[in-house]
Amino acid sequence: MAKMELIATATMGLESLVAREVKDLGFENVTVDNGKVTYESDEIGICRSNYWLRTADRVKLKVGEFKVTTFDELFEATKALPWGDLLPENAEFPVSGRSVKSTLYSVPDCQAIVKKAIVESMKEKYNVSWFDEDGPLFKIEVAIHKDTAILTIDTSGKGLHRRGYRYLHSAAPLKETMAAAMVMLTNWNADKPFMDPFCGSGTLPIEAAMIGQNIAPGFNREFASEDWEWIGKKRWEEAMIEAEDLANYDQPLHIFGSDLDPKMVDLSKNNALEAGFGDMIQFKQMQVTDVSSKFEYGTLIGNPPYGERLGEREEVEDMYRKMGKAFRERLDTWSVYILTSHPRFQEVYGKRSTKNRKLYNGDIKTHYYQYFGPRPPKKD
Numbered sequence: 001m002a003k004m005e006l007i008a009t010a011t012m013g014l015e016s017l018v019a020r021e022v023k024d025l026g027f028e029n030v031t032v033d034n035g036k037v038t039y040e041s042d043e044i045g046i047c048r049s050n051y052w053l054r055t056a057d058r059v060k061l062k063v064g065e066f067k068v069t070t071f072d073e074l075f076e077a078t079k080a081l082p083w084g085d086l087l088p089e090n091a092e093f094p095v096s097g098r099s100v101k102s103t104l105y106s107v108p109d110c111q112a113i114v115k116k117a118i119v120e121s122m123k124e125k126y127n128v129s130w131f132d133e134d135g136p137l138f139k140i141e142v143a144i145h146k147d148t149a150i151l152t153i154d155t156s157g158k159g160l161h162r163r164g165y166r167y168l169h170s171a172a173p174l175k176e177t178m179a180a181a182m183v184m185l186t187n188w189n190a191d192k193p194f195m196d197p198f199c200g201s202g203t204l205p206i207e208a209a210m211i212g213q214n215i216a217p218g219f220n221r222e223f224a225s226e227d228w229e230w231i232g233k234k235r236w237e238e239a240m241i242e243a244e245d246l247a248n249y250d251q252p253l254h255i256f257g258s259d260l261d262p263k264m265v266d267l268s269k270n271n272a273l274e275a276g277f278g279d280m281i282q283f284k285q286m287q288v289t290d291v292s293s294k295f296e297y298g299t300l301i302g303n304p305p306y307g308e309r310l311g312e313r314e315e316v317e318d319m320y321r322k323m324g325k326a327f328r329e330r331l332d333t334w335s336v337y338i339l340t341s342h343p344r345f346q347e348v349y350g351k352r353s354t355k356n357r358k359l360y361n362g363d364i365k366t367h368y369y370q371y372f373g374p375r376p377p378k379k380d
Helices: 015-024 043-052 071-079 107-126 176-184 204-213 235-245 262-275 313-331 345-348
Strands: 006-011 028-033 037-039 059-067 095-102 140-143 148-154 194-196 255-259 281-287 301-304 335-340 355-361 364-371
Touching: 006 043, 015 028, 015 037, 037 043, 037 262, 043 059, 043 235, 059 071, 071 148, 095 107, 107 140, 107 194, 140 335, 176 204, 176 355, 194 204, 204 281, 204 301, 255 262, 313 345, 335 345, 345 364
Parallel strands: 095 140, 194 255, 194 301, 255 281, 301 335
Antiparallel strands: 006 037, 006 059, 028 037, 059 148, 140 148, 335 364, 355 364
16 A cells, blocks of 8 residues: 555644544654644545544645745646546546745636646646546645645545534534534543533534444545545445444433524434434423533533624623523533633633633634533442
């Protein structure tokens, strides 16, 4: 198997978590940078990365990296890369681009140069003058940062947050990758109760269930690189069999979601059913201030309204205040994790967090406030 470099792109703030996932999969030479994790892989590693990475946005194949300050340099360096080994004669290969703090700042020109260079390289490989581009998709990107160009091919297709279970969602949905990250940044495991009092379309409880039963997040979807001949169907089948073997469908789960809006509760139930957790996750319509549990210890994760819009701040602050009081009275032995952009959350909630972490929910800068509950007594 050939050695190659893969890049798992990541939302700002989640790079270390993506790197941990990459290392847990057994990949080597892992390096972390802003918005990405680079690592060494082989062909089946492309399949395993796409199946298993819960918090990465995409998996890209790195084709080349070089310094560039002129269009001639960009053309020649791009043409010299082994495109004929990666792209079949009928490949569809659109080129996108971006440029930051670089001499070559015109993205459309850079895209056109890269496209032309790849075509010239493939003409030499296949000894033809025209390509129909009616075959498998190879989405190529040229990214130039401080005069260093990196050329990649997207192996994922649709973003990795598209798990395949959420056909409908709420107006401001939490990405599945962010939801998985929120779960993985807590002390929760499958033996503990889990609660989300702002379930929306059910993403947090469903991602928790997938983690709890060790179900590969990409198990029920397709990827662009499944059609790449040099990877082959057999490797994808191997990766799928591995995912099936490692899933623990017998793991019991105590996962509960609630929302004030009954339509969101119905939506959560439908999405959980689509994900295969129809009877394993319990959903109920209720106010956050009425939340309680028969379990003495557990983990609560919430993504409440932030009060970003004009006129909503006072209403949200009142809800935070009542929520804090209710949690302290009824869930004082639980660990509580809240994601919000509200700058005075701790003050309004009525308690300082054990720790907090800056995360980006879409374009919104948020903090993930973490309140650690006491450890349960050890069982005999």
